[in-house]
Amino acid sequence: MxxxxxxxxxxxxxxxxxxxxxxxxxxxxxKIITAAVDPDATWSLFADIQPIFTSNCTSCHGGTRSPDLRSGKSFASLKNGGYVTTPAGSSKLYSKITGSDHAARSTDTEKLKVLYWIEQGALNN
Ligand code: HEC
Incomplete structure:
Protein backbone atom coordinates (compact mmCIF):
# COMPACT_ATOMS: atom_id res chain seq x y z
CA MET A 1 0.00 0.00 0.00
CA LYS A 31 -24.36 10.71 35.03
CA ILE A 32 -27.89 10.99 36.31
CA ILE A 33 -28.56 10.08 39.92
CA THR A 34 -31.35 7.51 40.07
CA ALA A 35 -31.55 6.69 43.79
CA ALA A 36 -35.09 6.64 45.18
CA VAL A 37 -35.54 9.54 47.60
CA ASP A 38 -38.95 11.20 48.04
CA PRO A 39 -38.64 14.89 47.08
CA ASP A 40 -41.93 15.67 48.85
CA ALA A 41 -41.00 14.21 52.23
CA THR A 42 -39.83 16.79 54.78
CA TRP A 43 -36.05 16.69 54.96
CA SER A 44 -34.65 17.69 58.31
CA LEU A 45 -31.21 19.11 59.03
CA PHE A 46 -31.19 17.52 62.47
CA ALA A 47 -32.52 14.06 61.53
CA ASP A 48 -31.36 13.55 57.93
CA ILE A 49 -28.64 15.95 56.85
CA GLN A 50 -26.38 16.46 59.88
CA PRO A 51 -25.71 12.68 60.22
CA ILE A 52 -24.37 12.76 56.62
CA PHE A 53 -22.05 15.66 57.47
CA THR A 54 -20.96 14.05 60.74
CA SER A 55 -20.01 10.73 59.20
CA ASN A 56 -18.63 11.93 55.85
CA CYS A 57 -17.42 15.50 56.14
CA THR A 58 -16.34 16.70 59.59
CA SER A 59 -13.01 14.89 59.45
CA CYS A 60 -11.96 17.72 57.12
CA HIS A 61 -14.69 20.34 57.63
CA GLY A 62 -14.31 20.30 61.41
CA GLY A 63 -13.80 23.98 62.15
CA THR A 64 -10.69 25.08 60.29
CA ARG A 65 -11.95 24.46 56.74
CA SER A 66 -15.03 26.25 55.40
CA PRO A 67 -17.88 25.28 55.54
CA ASP A 68 -17.82 24.17 59.18
CA LEU A 69 -20.04 21.07 59.07
CA ARG A 70 -19.97 20.11 62.74
CA SER A 71 -23.25 19.57 64.55
CA GLY A 72 -24.50 22.91 65.89
CA LYS A 73 -22.23 24.87 63.51
CA SER A 74 -23.27 23.65 60.07
CA PHE A 75 -26.48 25.69 59.71
CA ALA A 76 -24.87 29.09 60.34
CA SER A 77 -21.80 28.21 58.32
CA LEU A 78 -23.77 27.05 55.27
CA LYS A 79 -26.25 29.96 55.37
CA ASN A 80 -23.71 32.71 56.02
CA GLY A 81 -21.32 31.32 53.43
CA GLY A 82 -24.04 31.30 50.74
CA TYR A 83 -23.70 27.54 50.17
CA VAL A 84 -27.41 26.65 50.23
CA THR A 85 -29.06 29.04 47.78
CA THR A 86 -31.86 28.04 45.39
CA PRO A 87 -32.20 26.64 42.78
CA ALA A 88 -30.72 23.83 44.85
CA GLY A 89 -29.17 22.08 41.85
CA SER A 90 -26.76 24.96 41.31
CA SER A 91 -26.10 25.75 44.99
CA LYS A 92 -22.44 25.69 46.07
CA LEU A 93 -23.07 22.79 48.46
CA TYR A 94 -24.83 20.51 45.95
CA SER A 95 -22.42 21.43 43.14
CA LYS A 96 -19.49 20.55 45.39
CA ILE A 97 -20.79 17.16 46.59
CA THR A 98 -21.61 16.11 43.03
CA GLY A 99 -18.36 17.48 41.57
CA SER A 100 -15.56 15.10 40.61
CA ASP A 101 -13.32 15.77 43.65
CA HIS A 102 -16.08 15.30 46.27
CA ALA A 103 -18.54 12.90 44.60
CA ALA A 104 -17.13 9.78 46.28
CA ARG A 105 -17.57 11.27 49.76
CA SER A 106 -21.35 10.65 49.84
CA THR A 107 -23.80 8.18 48.31
CA ASP A 108 -26.38 9.08 45.65
CA THR A 109 -29.13 8.79 48.27
CA GLU A 110 -27.28 11.20 50.57
CA LYS A 111 -26.74 13.67 47.71
CA LEU A 112 -30.47 13.69 46.92
CA LYS A 113 -31.42 14.25 50.57
CA VAL A 114 -29.11 17.29 50.62
CA LEU A 115 -30.62 18.49 47.32
CA TYR A 116 -34.20 18.27 48.61
CA TRP A 117 -33.32 19.83 51.97
CA ILE A 118 -31.84 22.84 50.11
CA GLU A 119 -34.84 22.97 47.77
CA GLN A 120 -37.15 23.09 50.80
CA GLY A 121 -35.32 26.20 52.02
CA ALA A 122 -32.38 24.66 53.92
CA LEU A 123 -34.21 25.08 57.22
CA ASN A 124 -32.73 24.75 60.70
CA ASN A 125 -35.24 21.96 61.33
C1 HEC B 1 -10.62 14.47 52.97
C2 HEC B 1 -11.04 15.81 53.27
C3 HEC B 1 -12.42 16.27 52.92
C4 HEC B 1 -13.63 15.65 53.16
C5 HEC B 1 -13.88 14.31 53.87
C6 HEC B 1 -14.66 16.54 52.66
N1 HEC B 1 -14.09 17.66 52.13
FE1 HEC B 1 -15.08 19.28 51.36
N2 HEC B 1 -13.32 20.15 50.90
C7 HEC B 1 -12.08 19.64 51.17
C8 HEC B 1 -11.06 20.53 50.64
C9 HEC B 1 -9.56 20.31 50.71
C10 HEC B 1 -11.75 21.62 50.06
C11 HEC B 1 -11.16 22.85 49.38
C12 HEC B 1 -10.71 22.54 48.01
C13 HEC B 1 -11.88 22.27 47.12
O1 HEC B 1 -12.68 23.19 46.86
O2 HEC B 1 -12.02 21.11 46.70
C14 HEC B 1 -13.16 21.34 50.23
C15 HEC B 1 -14.17 22.17 49.78
C16 HEC B 1 -15.51 21.99 50.04
C17 HEC B 1 -16.56 22.92 49.69
C18 HEC B 1 -16.36 24.24 48.95
C19 HEC B 1 -15.86 25.29 49.90
C20 HEC B 1 -15.82 26.64 49.23
O3 HEC B 1 -15.86 27.65 49.96
O4 HEC B 1 -15.76 26.73 48.00
C21 HEC B 1 -17.73 22.40 50.13
C22 HEC B 1 -19.12 23.03 50.02
C23 HEC B 1 -17.43 21.12 50.73
N3 HEC B 1 -16.07 20.90 50.66
C24 HEC B 1 -18.36 20.26 51.27
C25 HEC B 1 -18.07 18.99 51.75
C26 HEC B 1 -19.09 18.05 52.18
C27 HEC B 1 -20.59 18.32 52.22
C28 HEC B 1 -18.43 16.92 52.55
C29 HEC B 1 -19.00 15.62 53.01
C30 HEC B 1 -19.97 14.97 52.14
C31 HEC B 1 -17.00 17.16 52.38
N4 HEC B 1 -16.84 18.42 51.88
C32 HEC B 1 -16.00 16.26 52.70
C33 HEC B 1 -11.81 18.48 51.84
C34 HEC B 1 -12.73 17.54 52.25
Whole structure:
Protein backbone atom coordinates (compact mmCIF):
# COMPACT_ATOMS: atom_id res chain seq x y z
CA MET A 1 0.00 0.00 0.00
CA UNK A 2 1.04 3.56 -0.63
CA UNK A 3 2.90 5.03 2.39
CA UNK A 4 0.88 8.22 2.19
CA UNK A 5 -2.39 6.29 2.55
CA UNK A 6 -1.11 4.35 5.58
CA UNK A 7 -0.10 7.62 7.23
CA UNK A 8 -3.48 9.21 6.59
CA UNK A 9 -5.40 6.19 7.88
CA UNK A 10 -3.28 6.22 11.06
CA UNK A 11 -4.13 9.87 11.65
CA UNK A 12 -7.82 9.19 11.07
CA UNK A 13 -7.95 6.22 13.45
CA UNK A 14 -6.06 8.13 16.16
CA UNK A 15 -8.56 10.98 15.78
CA UNK A 16 -11.44 8.53 16.04
CA UNK A 17 -10.09 6.96 19.23
CA UNK A 18 -9.54 10.40 20.77
CA UNK A 19 -13.09 11.49 19.84
CA UNK A 20 -14.49 8.30 21.37
CA UNK A 21 -12.53 8.91 24.56
CA UNK A 22 -13.80 12.50 24.87
CA UNK A 23 -17.36 11.32 24.23
CA UNK A 24 -17.16 8.58 26.86
CA UNK A 25 -15.56 10.78 29.50
CA UNK A 26 -18.18 13.49 28.97
CA UNK A 27 -20.94 10.89 29.45
CA UNK A 28 -19.48 10.19 32.89
CA UNK A 29 -19.93 13.84 33.93
CA UNK A 30 -23.65 13.97 33.21
CA LYS A 31 -24.36 10.71 35.03
CA ILE A 32 -27.89 10.99 36.31
CA ILE A 33 -28.56 10.08 39.92
CA THR A 34 -31.35 7.51 40.07
CA ALA A 35 -31.55 6.69 43.79
CA ALA A 36 -35.09 6.64 45.18
CA VAL A 37 -35.54 9.54 47.60
CA ASP A 38 -38.95 11.20 48.04
CA PRO A 39 -38.64 14.89 47.08
CA ASP A 40 -41.93 15.67 48.85
CA ALA A 41 -41.00 14.21 52.23
CA THR A 42 -39.83 16.79 54.78
CA TRP A 43 -36.05 16.69 54.96
CA SER A 44 -34.65 17.69 58.31
CA LEU A 45 -31.21 19.11 59.03
CA PHE A 46 -31.19 17.52 62.47
CA ALA A 47 -32.52 14.06 61.53
CA ASP A 48 -31.36 13.55 57.93
CA ILE A 49 -28.64 15.95 56.85
CA GLN A 50 -26.38 16.46 59.88
CA PRO A 51 -25.71 12.68 60.22
CA ILE A 52 -24.37 12.76 56.62
CA PHE A 53 -22.05 15.66 57.47
CA THR A 54 -20.96 14.05 60.74
CA SER A 55 -20.01 10.73 59.20
CA ASN A 56 -18.63 11.93 55.85
CA CYS A 57 -17.42 15.50 56.14
CA THR A 58 -16.34 16.70 59.59
CA SER A 59 -13.01 14.89 59.45
CA CYS A 60 -11.96 17.72 57.12
CA HIS A 61 -14.69 20.34 57.63
CA GLY A 62 -14.31 20.30 61.41
CA GLY A 63 -13.80 23.98 62.15
CA THR A 64 -10.69 25.08 60.29
CA ARG A 65 -11.95 24.46 56.74
CA SER A 66 -15.03 26.25 55.40
CA PRO A 67 -17.88 25.28 55.54
CA ASP A 68 -17.82 24.17 59.18
CA LEU A 69 -20.04 21.07 59.07
CA ARG A 70 -19.97 20.11 62.74
CA SER A 71 -23.25 19.57 64.55
CA GLY A 72 -24.50 22.91 65.89
CA LYS A 73 -22.23 24.87 63.51
CA SER A 74 -23.27 23.65 60.07
CA PHE A 75 -26.48 25.69 59.71
CA ALA A 76 -24.87 29.09 60.34
CA SER A 77 -21.80 28.21 58.32
CA LEU A 78 -23.77 27.05 55.27
CA LYS A 79 -26.25 29.96 55.37
CA ASN A 80 -23.71 32.71 56.02
CA GLY A 81 -21.32 31.32 53.43
CA GLY A 82 -24.04 31.30 50.74
CA TYR A 83 -23.70 27.54 50.17
CA VAL A 84 -27.41 26.65 50.23
CA THR A 85 -29.06 29.04 47.78
CA THR A 86 -31.86 28.04 45.39
CA PRO A 87 -32.20 26.64 42.78
CA ALA A 88 -30.72 23.83 44.85
CA GLY A 89 -29.17 22.08 41.85
CA SER A 90 -26.76 24.96 41.31
CA SER A 91 -26.10 25.75 44.99
CA LYS A 92 -22.44 25.69 46.07
CA LEU A 93 -23.07 22.79 48.46
CA TYR A 94 -24.83 20.51 45.95
CA SER A 95 -22.42 21.43 43.14
CA LYS A 96 -19.49 20.55 45.39
CA ILE A 97 -20.79 17.16 46.59
CA THR A 98 -21.61 16.11 43.03
CA GLY A 99 -18.36 17.48 41.57
CA SER A 100 -15.56 15.10 40.61
CA ASP A 101 -13.32 15.77 43.65
CA HIS A 102 -16.08 15.30 46.27
CA ALA A 103 -18.54 12.90 44.60
CA ALA A 104 -17.13 9.78 46.28
CA ARG A 105 -17.57 11.27 49.76
CA SER A 106 -21.35 10.65 49.84
CA THR A 107 -23.80 8.18 48.31
CA ASP A 108 -26.38 9.08 45.65
CA THR A 109 -29.13 8.79 48.27
CA GLU A 110 -27.28 11.20 50.57
CA LYS A 111 -26.74 13.67 47.71
CA LEU A 112 -30.47 13.69 46.92
CA LYS A 113 -31.42 14.25 50.57
CA VAL A 114 -29.11 17.29 50.62
CA LEU A 115 -30.62 18.49 47.32
CA TYR A 116 -34.20 18.27 48.61
CA TRP A 117 -33.32 19.83 51.97
CA ILE A 118 -31.84 22.84 50.11
CA GLU A 119 -34.84 22.97 47.77
CA GLN A 120 -37.15 23.09 50.80
CA GLY A 121 -35.32 26.20 52.02
CA ALA A 122 -32.38 24.66 53.92
CA LEU A 123 -34.21 25.08 57.22
CA ASN A 124 -32.73 24.75 60.70
CA ASN A 125 -35.24 21.96 61.33
C1 HEC B 1 -10.62 14.47 52.97
C2 HEC B 1 -11.04 15.81 53.27
C3 HEC B 1 -12.42 16.27 52.92
C4 HEC B 1 -13.63 15.65 53.16
C5 HEC B 1 -13.88 14.31 53.87
C6 HEC B 1 -14.66 16.54 52.66
N1 HEC B 1 -14.09 17.66 52.13
FE1 HEC B 1 -15.08 19.28 51.36
N2 HEC B 1 -13.32 20.15 50.90
C7 HEC B 1 -12.08 19.64 51.17
C8 HEC B 1 -11.06 20.53 50.64
C9 HEC B 1 -9.56 20.31 50.71
C10 HEC B 1 -11.75 21.62 50.06
C11 HEC B 1 -11.16 22.85 49.38
C12 HEC B 1 -10.71 22.54 48.01
C13 HEC B 1 -11.88 22.27 47.12
O1 HEC B 1 -12.68 23.19 46.86
O2 HEC B 1 -12.02 21.11 46.70
C14 HEC B 1 -13.16 21.34 50.23
C15 HEC B 1 -14.17 22.17 49.78
C16 HEC B 1 -15.51 21.99 50.04
C17 HEC B 1 -16.56 22.92 49.69
C18 HEC B 1 -16.36 24.24 48.95
C19 HEC B 1 -15.86 25.29 49.90
C20 HEC B 1 -15.82 26.64 49.23
O3 HEC B 1 -15.86 27.65 49.96
O4 HEC B 1 -15.76 26.73 48.00
C21 HEC B 1 -17.73 22.40 50.13
C22 HEC B 1 -19.12 23.03 50.02
C23 HEC B 1 -17.43 21.12 50.73
N3 HEC B 1 -16.07 20.90 50.66
C24 HEC B 1 -18.36 20.26 51.27
C25 HEC B 1 -18.07 18.99 51.75
C26 HEC B 1 -19.09 18.05 52.18
C27 HEC B 1 -20.59 18.32 52.22
C28 HEC B 1 -18.43 16.92 52.55
C29 HEC B 1 -19.00 15.62 53.01
C30 HEC B 1 -19.97 14.97 52.14
C31 HEC B 1 -17.00 17.16 52.38
N4 HEC B 1 -16.84 18.42 51.88
C32 HEC B 1 -16.00 16.26 52.70
C33 HEC B 1 -11.81 18.48 51.84
C34 HEC B 1 -12.73 17.54 52.25
Missing amino acids: NKEIIKISRIISTGFILALFVLLSSCEKV
